[in-house]
Amino acid sequence: MADSPVERLRAERRDTVAQIETLGQVVDGIVTAQTGTATDDEHDPEGQTIAYERAQAGALLQRARDRLVAIDAALSRVEDDSYGRCERCGGPIHPDRLAVLPAARTCIDCAA
Ligand SMILES: [Zn+2]
DSSP, X not given: OTTOHHXXXXXXXXXXXXXXXHHHHHHTTSSOOOOOXXXXXXXXXXXXXXXXXXXXXXXXXXXXXXHHHHHHHHHHHHHTTOTTBOTTTOOBOOHHHHHHOTTOOSOHHHHO
């Protein structure tokens, strides 16, 4: 049961909220990004690197916020008992798909 989709959604939600917090600080210039990804740009003036980092963080922040919306939507589907049902065809979403994408809204056929 430790790995049920609901628990994964809750864990993912926690991670996403933490990520939004961190990215928000990067965008606001409070902290610098710790992406760990090396850029190929050599010897960028620091100002440019920071602007780049902030732009990157802004894009990631947007994605994290979208993910949070999707996770919250999935959690509310859990509550009204429609979780795991395809939004388009009404059929069940395969558990394997939910294991990979706990916030999936459609079955694999409709997603294709
Ligand atoms: Zn479907």
